[in-house]
Amino acid sequence: MAARKTTRKSSAKSNVSKDELLTYYKDMLLIRRFEEKAGQLYGMGLIGGFCHLYIGQEAVVVGLEAAAKEGDKRITSYRDHGHMLACGMDPKGVMAELTGREDGYSKGKGGSMHMFSKEKHFYGGHGIVGAQVPLGAGLAFSDRYRGNDNVTFTYFGDGAANQGQVYETFNMAALWKLPVVFVIENNQYAMGTAQARSTSTEDIHTRGVPFGIPGEIVDGMDVLAVKAAGEKAVAHCRAGEGPYILEVKTYRYRGHSMSDPAKYRTREEVQKMREERDPIERVRTMLLDGKHATEDDLKAVDKEIKEVVNASAEFAKESPEPALDELWTDIYAETAPQEA
Amino acid sequence: MATELLMPALSPTMEEGTLAKWLVKEGDTVSSGDILAEIETDKATMEFEAVDEGTIGKILVDEGTEGVKVNTPIAVILEEGEDASAADNVSSESSQAAEEPEEKPSAPAAAKPEAEAPTELMVDSSPDWPEGTEMVKSTVREALRDAMAEEMRNDENVFLMGEEVAEYQGAYKVSQGLLDEFGDKRVIDTPITEHGFTGIGVGAAFGGLRPIVEFMTFNFAMQAIDQIINSAAKTLYMSGGQMGAPIVFRGANGAAARVGAQHSHDYAAWYSQVPGLKVAMPYSAADAKGLLKSAIRDPNPVVFLENEILYGRSFEVPKLDDFTVPFGKAKIWREGEDVTLVSFGIGMQYALEAAEKLAEDGISAEVVDLRTLRPMDTASVIKSVMKTNRCVTVEEGFPVCSIGSYISSVLMQEAFDSLDAPVITCTGKDVPMPYAANLEKHALITTDEVIEAVKKVTYR
Ligand SMILES: Cc1ncc(C[n+]2csc(CCOP(=O)(O)OP(=O)(O)O)c2C)c(N)n1
Ligand SMILES: [Mg+2]
Numbered sequence: 001m002a003a004r005k006t007t008r009k010s011s012a013k014s015n016v017s018k019d020e021l022l023t024y025y026k027d028m029l030l031i032r033r034f035e036e037k038a039g040q041l042y043g044m045g046l047i048g049g050f051c052h053l054y055i056g057q058e059a060v061v062v063g064l065e066a067a068a069k070e071g072d073k074r075i076t077s078y079r080d081h082g083h084m085l086a087c088g089m090d091p092k093g094v095m096a097e098l099t100g101r102e103d104g105y106s107k108g109k110g111g112s113m114h115m116f117s118k119e120k121h122f123y124g125g126h127g128i129v130g131a132q133v134p135l136g137a138g139l140a141f142s143d144r145y146r147g148n149d150n151v152t153f154t155y156f157g158d159g160a161a162n163q164g165q166v167y168e169t170f171n172m173a174a175l176w177k178l179p180v181v182f183v184i185e186n187n188q189y190a191m192g193t194a195q196a197r198s199t200s201t202e203d204i205h206t207r208g209v210p211f212g213i214p215g216e217i218v219d220g221m222d223v224l225a226v227k228a229a230g231e232k233a234v235a236h237c238r239a240g241e242g243p244y245i246l247e248v249k250t251y252r253y254r255g256h257s258m259s260d261p262a263k264y265r266t267r268e269e270v271q272k273m274r275e276e277r278d279p280i281e282r283v284r285t286m287l288l289d290g291k292h293a294t295e296d297d298l299k300a301v302d303k304e305i306k307e308v309v310n311a312s313a314e315f316a317k318e319s320p321e322p323a324l325d326e327l328w329t330d331i332y333a334e335t336a337p338q339e340a
Numbered sequence: 341m342a343t344e345l346l347m348p349a350l351s352p353t354m355e356e357g358t359l360a361k362w363l364v365k366e367g368d369t370v371s372s373g374d375i376l377a378e379i380e381t382d383k384a385t386m387e388f389e390a391v392d393e394g395t396i397g398k399i400l401v402d403e404g405t406e407g408v409k410v411n412t413p414i415a416v417i418l419e420e421g422e423d424a425s426a427a428d429n430v431s432s433e434s435s436q437a438a439e440e441p442e443e444k445p446s447a448p449a450a451a452k453p454e455a456e457a458p459t460e461l462m463v464d465s466s467p468d469w470p471e472g473t474e475m476v477k478s479t480v481r482e483a484l485r486d487a488m489a490e491e492m493r494n495d496e497n498v499f500l501m502g503e504e505v506a507e508y509q510g511a512y513k514v515s516q517g518l519l520d521e522f523g524d525k526r527v528i529d530t531p532i533t534e535h536g537f538t539g540i541g542v543g544a545a546f547g548g549l550r551p552i553v554e555f556m557t558f559n560f561a562m563q564a565i566d567q568i569i570n571s572a573a574k575t576l577y578m579s580g581g582q583m584g585a586p587i588v589f590r591g592a593n594g595a596a597a598r599v600g601a602q603h604s605h606d607y608a609a610w611y612s613q614v615p616g617l618k619v620a621m622p623y624s625a626a627d628a629k630g631l632l633k634s635a636i637r638d639p640n641p642v643v644f645l646e647n648e649i650l651y652g653r654s655f656e657v658p659k660l661d662d663f664t665v666p667f668g669k670a671k672i673w674r675e676g677e678d679v680t681l682v683s684f685g686i687g688m689q690y691a692l693e694a695a696e697k698l699a700e701d702g703i704s705a706e707v708v709d710l711r712t713l714r715p716m717d718t719a720s721v722i723k724s725v726m727k728t729n730r731c732v733t734v735e736e737g738f739p740v741c742s743i744g745s746y747i748s749s750v751l752m753q754e755a756f757d758s759l760d761a762p763v764i765t766c767t768g769k770d771v772p773m774p775y776a777a778n779l780e781k782h783a784l785i786t787t788d789e790v791i792e793a794v795k796k797v798t799y800r
Contacts, residue, residue: 048777049598100598100776111600111775127602128560129532162531163563190532192508198531264508321778327771 016224018292024066024223025283026301028058031082032280033309034091035254038081038098038112041313042258047098050127051112054082056253059279060185061086063226064153064246067234071148075123075136076155078113079185079252083155087120091312101319108322109330118337129190130163132156133182137173137243140180151237155183159190161204167211170243174211177242181233182208184247185220191256192264205247215245221277251277342397342426344413350379350386357381358406359414368396370417377403377414394419397427461719464669468630469658476659481651483625484514484590487632488552490662492522495550498636501528501537502554502591511556512592512651538564538589542571542641545585550636555591558607558645572641573616588635590644593621594686594736595773595784597649604773606737608685611643612713612746618667619714621645623688625655627711630665638667647686668715672724676706679794680724682747683734684710687785690766691734694790703798713743721747722755729760730797734790739767761797766790 035053042051054061057079065086068074076083084094089105097104097115105115115125123139126132136154143150160166161184173180184204188195201207205215214236218229226248233244251273255262287293293301333340347357358380364370371393379388394417401414408414416427478486492498499522504511506519506529519527530537534555541551555561561568568589576584594606611619618640622628628646635642657663673688674695683691688709695705706724710716725731731751733744744765751763769783 049596049600049775050603097775100779106775108776109601109774109779111598114600114602114775127600128563130563159532162533164533164535191511192504193529193531197507197529322774322776324778324782326776327769327774327779327782331771 018287018290020066021283021287021290021292022301024059024062024227025280025287025298026305027062027065027086028223028280028283029302029305030091030308031055031058031062031085033305034085034095034312035081037309037313038095039254039258041095041099041316046317047112048100049111049113050078051098051258052079052256053252053254053258054079056273056279057185057187057220057250058082059223059226059282060183060220060248060250061155063220063223064181064183064230066223066227067230068151068153071121071150072234073121073123073136073139073143073150073152074155075132075139075152076125077129077132077157077160078125078127079157080113080115080125084115084117084120084122084125087117087122089115089117089120089122091308092315095312095316096319099316099319100321101316102322102326103315103319107326107330109326130156130160130165133160133163133166134169136182137169137178137180140173140178140237140243141176144176144178149179149238151179151181151234153181153183155185157190158184158186158188158195158204159193159198161186161207162198167207170208170211170213173243174208174213177240179237179240180243181230181237182213182215182243182245184245185250186247187250187252189252189256189264191260192262194264203247205245208243208245213243213245215247218246218248220248220250221279221282223279223283342416342418342422343392343394344400345376345415345417347401347408347410347412347414348379348388349410350381350388351383354381354410356407356409359401359403359408360385362399362403364396366396366399370394370396390417392417395422397422397424461723463717463719463723464666465672465720468626468665468671469660469663474659475656477654478625478629478657479652479654480622480625480628480646481512481514481516483629483655483657484632484646484651485516485518487629487636488515489518489521491550491633491636492518492526495636496526497548498550498552499526499528500552500554501530501541503530503532503556505529505554510554512648514646514651515554534560534563535567538567539571541587541589542567542585545572545587545641546575546583550586552588552590552636555589557596557603557648558591558593559603559605561589561591561607562605568611568641568643569614569617573614576640577616584639585641586639588632588638588642588644590632590635591646592648592651593645594647595649595768595780598775598777598780599773600775601772606735606768607643608645608713608735608737609742609746611645612716612743614714616641617714618642618712619645620667620712621685622711623650623683623685623709625653626657626663627665627671627709629657630663631667631711633662633664634667637664645685650686665711667712668717669711670717670720671709671711672706672720673709674705674707676704676728678704678728678798679706679730679732680721680728681705681707681732681734681790681794682710682721682744683707684713684743685736687734687736690785690787690790693787694734694794697787697791698794701800703794703800705794710743716746718747718750718754722751722758725751725755726758729758730794731759731763732790732793732797733763733765734785735766736768736785739765739770742767761799764793764797766793 140152397418541553572585595604748763
């Protein structure tokens with residue numbers, strides 16, 4: 001990525017260490033490069049169906065994962081590749097699922113929209129807009145039931161925020177003080193519908209107010225701001241105070257899915273975001289300006305990430321298609337998989 | 341006039357109870373709302389109140405009596421001025437009610453036709469358009485759009501609502517150009533709120549409009565299925581015919597390509613189960629157009645199942661000012677002697693392909709396209725099977741309780757003597773749709789499976 005001239009104010013929270021900054025930089029870059037590769041493989045016909053890229057939104061999951069601890073859970077929609085990489089799932093397994101191969105996280109049976117990892121407490125990957133919201137509250141319910149202090153990050157979009165089940169969930173989550181952080185990834189569009197054309201209020205997080213759920217707006221292009229907000233929300237949940245809403249303002253650079261002609265916004269709008277607000281560039285500038293890293297250091301990082309991504313793509317191409325017998329497995333369980 | 345108090349039913353299922361306690365005694369005057377007794381059922385103890393004023397003339401069932409049948413007289417109430425002797429002389433009306441209910445009305449005339457007596461088949465085999473009509477090529481997508489546009493021009497109460505139908509021109513471009521022609525009053529983008537906008541659509545239909553509700557795909561109509569079934573389909577009946585929902589629910593149904601388990605469901609059998617709904621599932625562009633126009637005019641709720649893969653297919657469509665296809669009329673795509681293939685929607689593709697290949701092997705297949713699943717033109721299927729004596733059904737949905745299962749049961753009940761082989765139902769596999777390309781291919785029905793089934797029923 002070419003260094004850009006734009007100077008921008010570095011984040012208000014300056015007590016961040018060099019190592020931390022570098023980690024966020026790497027994590028975000030991994031997502032970006034991975035998604036670019038996925039887009040490429042889609043173009044080559046190696047990935048099929050619906051494939052929703054996360055490019056532009058990287059700071060959201062990276063910032064929130066920085067606020068999480070072991071045992072916390074996460075659940076999201078079909079736009080899930082970034083969430084999986086950020087919580088530590090293996091890029092190889094994710095990419096192999098995208099190509100529908102045996103070594104994918106769902107043995108090739110789920111695809112881009114439906115991946116899961118018990119080990120990383122990643123509960124999917126859901127194709128029905130809004131459905132993950134009550135599911136996330138249910139995960140939080142299970143933790144509250146057990147009496148531990150885990151938190152569930154429940155991600156959904158600005159479009160999903162209009163689904164009725166979201167508000168049924170807000171009510172119960174508040175009523176039962178469920179430890180759930182509702183993360184509204186407000187990328188301003190639901191497919192071709194700009195937020196103002198679908199949503200009666202300007203802000204979405206304020207819809208928690210009638211239920212007694214606190215919430216706030218977060219700059220989703222600033223990983224440190226996301227992390228700070230995440231920490232606050234998580235502390236609220238762990239203290240037994242119930243749910244918290246973070247409305248994270250972000251932006252997706254690519255189309256809704258690979259087949260979106262994107263006529264609903266101007267190229268200039270996208271370009272402006274990329275140039276002025278890019279979350280990765282922001283951290284890069286901080287690293288360089290703070291003399292935490294040199295151009296050469298960052299070049300080395302870029303190279304390292306590229307290798308990881310290329311290896312995942314190679315792996316995903318080499319991995320065999322699932323055996324035909326797999327068509328008939330995993331329809332019913334002998335033991336609950338959670339207990340196995 | 342003295343009246344009997346009857347043992348009350350305190351729940352919909354109560355047949356008898358215990359008269360636990362009398363709170364009044366003979367000679368007491370009571371007025372409405374006074375508690376007379378406590379009655380115990382298997383679920384609870386309930387208080388029994390007086391409805392009328394009067395004097396307790398006689399207690400007929402002592403407290404503590406168990407197993408008192410509902411509607412048994414338990415006391416007699418005297419009106420003002422009556423003396424106790426009236427209690428022996430109670431009105432006959434109430435005592436009649438206490439008797440065993442009347443014999444059930446005699447069973448209705450046997451619904452099943454006698455096996456011997458062949459049912460008269462009402463088959464409409466008139467052509468869909470007059471001979472010599474000019475034909476034009478059109479994709480299914482264009483045909484659907486044209487149907488909506490024509491009906492919107494005809495009737496200003498017709499409007500279209502759904503996700504991305506207006507500015508985006510439809511997620512699958514079915515509503516291309518409609519916003520330009522009809523404006524945003526009649527072509528309405530909704531938020532992603534299927535349950536809500538479906539309910540609003542049904543309410544608008546109650547209010548006299550003619551909504552077309554588009555689901556981006558029918559997978560998302562599961563969010564709204566309560567409104568489709570409980571509100572749209574049942575209201576006419578529940579209101580004794582006063583109110584109903586003339587509305588069309590349309591969108592892509594079934595598998596597309598590689599979109600996985602949550603985006604590939606075929607709902608043909610689901611909706612076809614519901615009385616009050618009509619269900620269409622066209623294959624060709626002409627049927628898509630003619631049936632959608634009929635659906636929009638229909639005074640009932642219609643579920644209109646389209647298919648993403650078929651949207652881009654081209655067919656000949658008659659060039660007529662007002663071309664409609666009636667519901668409940670199957671179409672014979674190909675006449676044949678040896679076997680009847682029954683299908684609908686994208687299943688037709690496999691049926692027609694199989695028929696083509698079977699012809700090369702000297703097997704002549706008749707191909708019947710149901711076009712609408714509810715009402716279903718079973719008469720045409722039976723008529724065909726009476727000729728071929730064999731039947732294979734073809735559909736993409738799951739095998740359990742499929743459309744094919746229903747057809748096979750109809751044939752068994754109404755054309756048993758015509759069958760020379762068991763009906764085979766070719767369906768999708770009994771698994772959620774996998775993503776992997778090779779698995780998806782196996783999950784779907786294939787032309788080869790249809791051919792194999794035909795060979796089996798023709799014993800070749
Ligand atoms: C219930 C349901 N309705 C419609 C769709 C089709 N659809 C998929 S994504 C999408 C837009 C969602 O937008 P948003 O919630 O803002 O999330 P984003 O894609 O921006 O991440 C729509 C309409 C769906 N998958 N599920
Ligand atoms: Mg969005």
